[in-house]
Amino acid sequence: MAFPLFLSDPERRERAEELARRYGLHVVAAPPDAGYWLELSAARLELAAAAGHGAVFADFVDGAARHRREFGGGRGQPVARAVGLKGAATPSVVDATAGLGRDAFVLASLGCAVTLIERSPVAAALLDDALERASRDATTAPIAARMTLVHADAAEWLSTLAEDARPDVVYLDPMFPDTGKSAAAKKDMQAFQSVIGDDLDADRLLVAAVAAAKKRVVVKRPRLGAPLAGVARSGELPGKSTRFDLYAPRPVPSAAKGL
Ligand SMILES: C[S@@+](CC[C@H](N)C(=O)[O-])C[C@H]1O[C@@H](n2cnc3c(N)ncnc32)[C@H](O)[C@@H]1O
Numbered sequence: 411m412a413f414p415l416f417l418s419d420p421e422r423r424e425r426a427e428e429l430a431r432r433y434g435l436h437v438v439a440a441p442p443d444a445g446y447w448l449e450l451s452a453a454r455l456e457l458a459a460a461a462g463h464g465a466v467f468a469d470f471v472d473g474a475a476r477h478r479r480e481f482g483g484g485r486g487q488p489v490a491r492a493v494g495l496k497g498a499a500t501p502s503v504v505d506a507t508a509g510l511g512r513d514a515f516v517l518a519s520l521g522c523a524v525t526l527i528e529r530s531p532v533a534a535a536l537l538d539d540a541l542e543r544a545s546r547d548a549t550t551a552p553i554a555a556r557m558t559l560v561h562a563d564a565a566e567w568l569s570t571l572a573e574d575a576r577p578d579v580v581y582l583d584p585m586f587p588d589t590g591k592s593a594a595a596k597k598d599m600q601a602f603q604s605v606i607g608d609d610l611d612a613d614r615l616l617v618a619a620v621a622a623a624k625k626r627v628v629v630k631r632p633r634l635g636a637p638l639a640g641v642a643r644s645g646e647l648p649g650k651s652t653r654f655d656l657y658a659p660r661p662v663p664s665a666a667k668g669l
Pocket of ligand 1: 506507508509510511512513514527528529530533562563564565583584585586606609615
């Protein structure tokens with residue numbers, strides 16, 4: 411059944427209908443008695459729950475995004491080094507697991523053109539709303555202009571890319587099963603995770619990423635988590651709580667290069 415979208419600000423009916431059409435949501439007249447729903451207010455779109463939890467929404471203007479924009483460590487921060495932002499090099503990036511867009515926004519704020527692929531209609535709608543708000547803010551509008559949202563399964567989308575549309579880098583940050591350790595501190599993210607589900611097919615996505623990237627594939631993992639299976643890593647960048655695994659692109663057969 412389509413995911414419910416409750417409109418708490420009647421003035422925004424047109425926008426609610428646009429989001430419902432784009433992401434296959436079902437506009438409801440009242441918030442459901444149980445479970446989860448998306449709620450569109452005058453301020454923003456967020457994921458709400460009958461059980462109650464902190465609001466879950468994507469945001470590129472204030473809060474953590476503003477802090478990372480102002481104090482995040484620029485091109486020296488681990489995610490930037492992992493994708494190869496160095497000197498004048500500003501690779502094009504496909505973020506194939508966009509989620510709430512935090513990593514994509516960091517890369518776009520450092521100058522990368524980023525295509526965000528998100529298969530969950532709920533996460534894609536939250537991203538759509540955050541991008542719309544970011545494009546109305548003078549500071550974030552130029553960054554949002556470098557971000558393109560695509561609602562699709564990334565493994566399929568990457569496999570249909572034309573040769574001249576291949577990105578330099580494909581970035582993956584699949585959802586891994588919750589170990590329970592961080593559950594108490596992050597009730598809101600637990601809610602997001604239970605709506606989105608675990609990404610148990612990430613190995614298949616890695617194969618598609620390695621075939622599509624021109625320069626490298628980067629996979630964000632928990633610091634001590636197992637690497638994704640099926641493709642050998644070419645390197646890794648350890649961090650405090652996360653690790654970035656690096657993969658070389660699949661070599662183009664000489665016949666395809668015209669040799
Ligand atoms: C852990 S979250 C990513 C968080 C993100 N890096 C951020 O900074 O907010 C993983 C997301 O990837 C999405 N995802 C996983 N596999 C995908 C696929 N094959 N195609 C598109 N989206 C995918 C999930 O729906 C989920 O929203």
